[in-house]
Amino acid sequence: MALTRRSFVxxxxxxxxxxxxxxxxxxxxxxxxxxxxxxxxxAVEKGVICIASNENPVGPGKKVLDxxxxxxxxxxxxxxxxxxxxxxxxxxxxxxxxKTENVLLSEGSTEILRAATQVFTAKTKPLVGTIPxxxxxxxxxxxxxxxxxxxxxxxxxxxxxxxxxxxSKGAGLVFYCNPNNPTATYVxxxxxxxxxxxxxxxxPETTVLVDEAYFDYVTDPDHETHVPVALENxxxxxARTFSKAYGMAGLRQGYAIAHKDTIAKMRSWVGSSxxxxxxxxxxxxxxxAIAQDASFTTNERNRNKAxxxxxxxxxxxxxxxxxxxxxxxxxxxIGTPAKAFREACRAKGVMVARDFPPFEKTHARISLGTMExxxxxxxxxxxxxxxxxxxxx
Amino acid sequence: xxxSRRGFLQGLRAGRPTHAAEFMAARGHEEYVALMxxxxxxxxxxxxxxPPGVEAIRISSNENPLGPGKAxxxxxxxxxxxxxxxxxxxxxxxxxxxxxxxxxxxxxRENVVLGVxxxxxxxxxxxVFMSATKHLVxxxxxxxxxxxxxxxxxxxxxKSAPVEAKTLRTDLNALLPLVSGAGLVYLCNPNNPTATINxxxxIxxxxxxxxxxxxxxxxxIDEAYSDYVTDPGFQTAIxxALATxxxxxARTFSKAYGMAGVRIGYAxGDAATIKKMSAYRMPYNVNTFxxxxxxxxxxxxxxIKDESARNKAxxxxxxxxxADLGYTSTDSQTNFIFTDIGKTMTAAAFREACAQKGVMxxxxxxPLEKQWARISLGTMExxxxxxxxxxxVLKxxxxxxxxxx
Numbered sequence: 127m128a129l130t131r132r133s134f135v136x137x138x139x140x141x142x143x144x145x146x147x148x149x150x151x152x153x154x155x156x157x158x159x160x161x162x163x164x165x166x167x168x169a170v171e172k173g174v175i176c177i178a179s180n181e182n183p184v185g186p187g188k189k190v191l192d193x194x195x196x197x198x199x200x201x202x203x204x205x206x207x208x209x210x211x212x213x214x215x216x217x218x219x220x221x222x223x224x225k226t227e228n229v230l231l232s233e234g235s236t237e238i239l240r241a242a243t244q245v246f247t248a249k250t251k252p253l254v255g256t257i258p259x260x261x262x263x264x265x266x267x268x269x270x271x272x273x274x275x276x277x278x279x280x281x282x283x284x285x286x287x288x289x290x291x292x293x294s295k296g297a298g299l300v301f302y303c304n305p306n307n308p309t310a311t312y313v314x315x316x317x318x319x320x321x322x323x324x325x326x327x328x329x330p331e332t333t334v335l336v337d338e339a340y341f342d343y344v345t346d347p348d349h350e351t352h353v354p355v356a357l358e359n360x361x362x363x364x365a366r367t368f369s370k371a372y373g374m375a376g377l378r379q380g381y382a383i384a385h386k387d388t389i390a391k392m393r394s395w396v397g398s399s400x401x402x403x404x405x406x407x408x409x410x411x412x413x414x415a416i417a418q419d420a421s422f423t424t425n426e427r428n429r430n431k432a433x434x435x436x437x438x439x440x441x442x443x444x445x446x447x448x449x450x451x452x453x454x455x456x457x458x459x460i461g462t463p464a465k466a467f468r469e470a471c472r473a474k475g476v477m478v479a480r481d482f483p484p485f486e487k488t489h490a491r492i493s494l495g496t497m498e499x500x501x502x503x504x505x506x507x508x509x510x511x512x513x514x515x516x517x518x519x
Numbered sequence: 520x521x522x523s524r525r526g527f528l529q530g531l532r533a534g535r536p537t538h539a540a541e542f543m544a545a546r547g548h549e550e551y552v553a554l555m556x557x558x559x560x561x562x563x564x565x566x567x568x569x570p571p572g573v574e575a576i577r578i579s580s581n582e583n584p585l586g587p588g589k590a591x592x593x594x595x596x597x598x599x600x601x602x603x604x605x606x607x608x609x610x611x612x613x614x615x616x617x618x619x620x621x622x623x624x625x626x627x628r629e630n631v632v633l634g635v636x637x638x639x640x641x642x643x644x645x646x647v648f649m650s651a652t653k654h655l656v657x658x659x660x661x662x663x664x665x666x667x668x669x670x671x672x673x674x675x676x677x678k679s680a681p682v683e684a685k686t687l688r689t690d691l692n693a694l695l696p697l698v699s700g701a702g703l704v705y706l707c708n709p710n711n712p713t714a715t716i717n718x719x720x721x722i723x724x725x726x727x728x729x730x731x732x733x734x735x736x737x738x739x740i741d742e743a744y745s746d747y748v749t750d751p752g753f754q755t756a757i758x759x760a761l762a763t764x765x766x767x768x769a770r771t772f773s774k775a776y777g778m779a780g781v782r783i784g785y786a787x788g789d790a791a792t793i794k795k796m797s798a799y800r801m802p803y804n805v806n807t808f809x810x811x812x813x814x815x816x817x818x819x820x821x822x823i824k825d826e827s828a829r830n831k832a833x834x835x836x837x838x839x840x841x842a843d844l845g846y847t848s849t850d851s852q853t854n855f856i857f858t859d860i861g862k863t864m865t866a867a868a869f870r871e872a873c874a875q876k877g878v879m880x881x882x883x884x885x886p887l888e889k890q891w892a893r894i895s896l897g898t899m900e901x902x903x904x905x906x907x908x909x910x911x912v913l914k915x916x917x918x919x920x921x922x923x924x
Contacts, residue, residue, distance in 0.1 A: 176608055185603040193531060198596060202527045203586025204780035204812075206577070207773075213528050233635055233782075236801055262802065269798060373603040376807030378635075394672055397635055405635075406527035406780035407595070407808045411602070413531060 175503055177493040178477040180307065180340075180455045182373035184429070184496065186415055187422065190374075193414040194407060208403040214413045218381055221416045222353055227386040231404060232396045235339060235367040235380030240266045241395035242299055242363055242382070246333040247272040251298025256285055258308055258482045260337065263301040272298070283309040283449040283457065287321050295329040303337040305344060305453040308482045308491040312452035314348035322355055322362055333361045333388070340453040342371035342423040343430050353383050360385040363392075368408070370454060371426045372415045377408035430454050433494045440504045444511070455479075455493040460511060464490045470510040476503050527780050576905050578895040579879045581711065581744075581855045583777035585829075585898065587812060588822035591778065594815035595808045602807070609807040616810050619817055620785055624757050629790040632797045635804050637743060637771040637784030638664060643799040644703060644767060644786075645669045648737040653702030658682050658689040660884045662711040662741060665703075675702070681886070687713040687849045687857065691725040698733045707741040708756070709748060712884045712893040714851035719754035726759055726766055737765040737792070744853040746775030746823050747830050753852065760788045767792060772809070774854060775826050776816050781809040830854050833896045840906040844913055854896045855881070861890030863913050872912040878905045 177183075185191070211231050219226045232238045239262040247253045253267035257276040264274045277293045280286040285306065294300045302321075305312040313321075322334055336352045356362040363384040369375035382392065397403065415422075434451055441448050441458050448458040460467055464479075464486045471478050479491040494500060586592075598609070606613040617631040624630075634640035641664050649655055654676035655669045669675040678701070680693035689710050698704055706725075709716045717725075726738055740756045760766040767788040773779040783805050786796055816822065834856065838848045841858050848858040860869055866881075866888045873880050881893030894909075896902060 176604070179605050179608055181603050181605060181608070183603065185600070191599050191602065195596065195599065197527065197531065198592060202529075203592075203777070204527055204595075205583050205586030205777040206526060207580055207582065207779045208527065213531075233801065233804060236803065240801065369605070375605045375803075376598070376602050376609055378803070378806045397638060403636075403780075403782065405782040405806045405809060408806055410528045410531060413528060 173475060175476045175495055175499045177455075177495045177499065177503060178479045179375070180370065180453070180493045181375050182370060182426065182454065183494075183499060184426075185373040186368075186377075186411055187373065187418075189418060190411045190414045194411055197410060204406045206406075208406045208409055211404060211409065214379075214404075214409045214416075215381075217413045217416050218383075222351075222383060224353070224357060224383060225386070228357060228383055228389060230382040230384070230389045230392055230396060231409075232380045232382065233404060234369060234378045235337065235365045235382075236262055237396045238363075238365045238380055238382040238392070239263050239301075239335065239337070241392040242333065242335045242365075243267050243272075244270065244395050245391050247298035249273070251296070251331075253299050253301065254290070254294045254297040255301040256290070256303070256306060257484065259301060259303045260307040260339075263299065263335065267299075279306070279309060279311075282311065284311040285313050287313065287317060291321060291324055291328065294325050294332055294334075297329065297332045300325065300332060300334045301337065302334050303339070305340040307340070307453070308455070308479065309449050309457045310451040310453040310455055310491075311449050311457075312344055312346055312349075314346060315350035315352075316348060318352060319355060322352070322359070326359060326361055330361070333363065335363045335365060337365045339365070339367045339370050341366070342427055343454045344452045345427065345431055346452055356384045356388075358385070360388045363388055368412050368415060371423050371430075372412070373426075374408065374411055374415065377411055378405060379408040379412040430494055433497050433500050436497065437492070437494065437500050437504060440507075444508075446511070455491055457482075457485075457489055457491050459488050460490050461488060462511070463487050467510060471503075471506055474506045474509070476506045574877060576878045576897055576901045578855075578897045578901065578905060579881050580779075581774065581853070581881075581895045582779050583774060583826065583854065584896075584901065585777055585826070587777040587781075587816060588819055588826075590815040590819040590822065591776075591812035594811040598808050598811045604807060605803050606805055606807050606810055607803060609810065611810060611814050613803075613805050613807075613810050616783075616805075616814050616817075617785070619814055620787070623817060624761075624787060626757075626761055626787060627790070630761060630787055630793055632786050632793050632800055633805050634769075634784040634786065635801065636773055636779075636782045637741065637769040637786075638782075639801065639804060640767075640769045640784055640786040640796065641665045641705075641739070641741065642668045643796055644705075644737070644739045644769075645673060645675070646799050647795045648765070649673065649675045649702035651675060653700065653736075654678055656680075656694055656697045656701045656704040656736075658694060658706070658710065660712055660887060661689070661705065662707045662743075665705045665739070669703075682710070682713055682715075686715060687887075687891075688715040689713075689717055691717060691721055695725070695728055695732065698729050698736050701733060701736045704729060704736060704738045705741065706738065707743070709744045709753075709852045711744065711853070712855070712857055712881065712891075713849055714853045714855055714857045714893075715849050716748060716750055716753045716852045718750075718752035719756070720752075722756050723759050726756075726763060730763065730765075735765070737767065739767045739769060741769045743769070743771045743774050745770070747827055747854050748852040749827070749831055750850070750852050757787050760792075762789070764789050764792055767796070772813050772816065775823050775830075776813070777826070778809065778812060778816075781812060782806065783809045783813050829899075830896060833899050833902050836899065837894065837896060837902050837906060840902075841909065844910060846913065856894050856896065858892050858894060859890055860892050860913065865889050866892040869912065873905075873908055876908045876912070878908045 215226045215229045218229045243263045243266045247267050252273040252275045254275045255264045356364045367380040448456045601609045617628045621628050621631045657679045659679035666677045678697045683690045757768045760768045769786045771784040848856045869892050
């Protein structure tokens with residue numbers, strides 16, 4: 127069974143307690159490995175509020191969709207192999223003011239996470255990740271038989287930088303998800319730069335994958351991309367995706383930015399340049415999306431922040447504390463098991479996320495929909511959580 | 520030139536083409552990939568550009584020149600409001616596509632796994648069934664992806680046996696002695712680039728013989744071109760795969776379904792075998808527009824019948840045109856032909872000469888590249904123009920190079 131196979135925080139030791147051994151990296155609805163054994167998967171019916179998967183509820187925007195529509199209505203057909211990754215790579219390079227050789231396109235950022243794990247971990251060079259974090263790197267390392275080290279977050283649910291540094295020495299790859307999924311917390315740019323520098327001195331053969339999937343949602347003023355670090359340091363890779371702020375989760379476009387030598391090592395392990403190609407809808411949409419001016423991401427960040435502030439206040443007012451959220455989802459101590467909460471929400475037409483061990487007994491991850499959706503959602507939360515506290519009392 | 524003849528994105532902007540884009544527009548994706556795999560990058564691999572004003576006829580990558588049918592395009596346009604949803608939250612779900620594929624093949628969802636094109640599945644089959652001590656067995660030549668991945672990236676061993684000398688059909692009897700201890704046997708049926716088939720009877724007997732000689736060896740049968748087969752001796756090996764652990768059939772929407780740019784394929788096999796494949800499946804691998812287009816296409820089987828008939832007419836015309844010039848082709852059951860031009864020129868010389876006249880044909884297929892050329896089939900109109908070019912290229916070189924005719 128997939129679950130048992132995934133009990134793989136074997137070499138943990140540092141920071142990982144014995145209670146965390148099983149199912150710590152266990153996956154949820156958003157993972158196909160799990161979905162294959164989840165018999166009751168159903169489409170999101172009309173009227174159901176889906177705030178389970180950290181999607182952008184408003185999509186890629188009119189400009190992007192109009193461009194795609196114009197292509198299709200103008201006779202463009204997806205009958206040819208794409209052949210045009212170069213155009214998107216150029217557009218990304220131009221956006222970041224880097225060279226095309228520093229850009230690697232991928233099928234979502236998932237493929238970057240897998241490629242980095244493939245290339246930089248080994249039997250003697252573990253993958254290091256926080257507990258919890260986005261599981262793809264750890265899951266893939268386990269799949270290819272390479273060890274995984276888990277490191278607990280600190281009491282604020284942030285990356286514990288000292289413990290992380292200690293655990294990362296000698297590692298093949300360190301997965302640094304910032305903001306972290308599912309906890310929504312963020313480590314400031316300066317602290318991250320220091321971490322990267324210290325690790326590079328202490329363990330020069332260790333590569334760090336900085337996953338900036340939720341970058342555009344951060345409002346902390348100490349906020350910078352680590353792309354400049356990655357360009358200089360061959361041991362740092364930045365992963366990005368069009369699935370979050372750009373609202374294109376369905377179109378599967380991601381990329382890495384790194385030193386050209388690092389990109390070259392990963393290139394043959396991704397379909398965009400090895401033996402496959404990316405889908406043309408995603409490439410066309412992403413090419414238009416990234417060429418938009420900064421107001422697109424600014425507007426989306428502001429839209430999300432207004433919703434986040436409303437939901438944060440709602441929970442705080444009721445004595446349920448979310449973590450310091452810097453993403454388009456929240457991690458909230460609801461004081462009751464996530465499973466019961468999730469099932470109760472589902473019965474009332476609201477889909478929230480799966481369990482995130484080791485916090486599944488107390489915390490729920492709630493993605494942020496539109497303001498209207500979240501106003502309805504908090505009403506549902508109120509009914510359910512009030513009932514819980516009554517029952518407990 | 521209609522937009523579909525060019526790349527999908529070219530309508531977006533008239534930007535400076537990149538090196539890769541420039542190369543691929545000139546030579547086709549498959550060749551680009553082949554060169555990348557050989558590590559041959561850089562300006563040196565650029566081939567002559569088209570003369571100014573000449574529009575390319577791209578018959579190099581076995582693509583469907585018309586793209587998908589109306590049902591698929593309508594389905595894609597209908598999915599715009601769900602661009603933001605992962606394929607496990609969209610309508611239809613990626614799982615719905617698996618269920619539909621299963622239903623159409625009298626199987627269950629657990630017998631099906633989706634891939635980003637069949638490419639992902641071909642690679643994952645190598646990962647699942649091969650190891651440093653469990654080699655790959657392939658006919659030579661065949662589609663190069665599984666062997667390239669196994670050899671270059673996984674560093675595993677590949678053993679091959681030549682296709683039959685006269686017919687260029689995959690020689691199953693020659694493969695059999697190589698299978699002992701193998702991790703995987705890869706068959707492409709119809710075979711690319713030779714365009715020939717092995718019959719259903721031959722395939723099922725071969726599978727049985729492999730299982731007898733080497734019970735743990737898996738067999739992957741790539742049926743990318745099966746929708747184009749007109750020989751009644753061919754049948755899909757899906758029933759064999761469903762009944763035999765360790766046998767997988769891979770399919771794609773890139774060929775007859777006209778969705779090479781959409782990147783959806785699938786594999787079918789018995790539940791335990793597919794479960795192993797699913798473990799390697801990239802999470803949320805298929806795009807939601809593609810899922811919707813694939814579902815719509817599968818519900819429109821008449822379109823595929825029409826596409827196969829259209830292709831056959833073009834195939835018959837092109838094979839006859841070349842035969843009239845004195846060049847024989849193999850018994851093509853696909854949307855490309857493989858033609859013996861060896862008495863006149865090599866594939867490289869043919870390709871260069873055709874490119875000068877705006878016709879892009881397939882790359883070299885060693886070890887047959889001195890003699891055989893692969894030509895994908897475009898529309899009838901394209902192939903009428905292309906065969907004019909073939910006539911002038913093959914004729915002029917015959918007279919000038921040998922001086923005998």
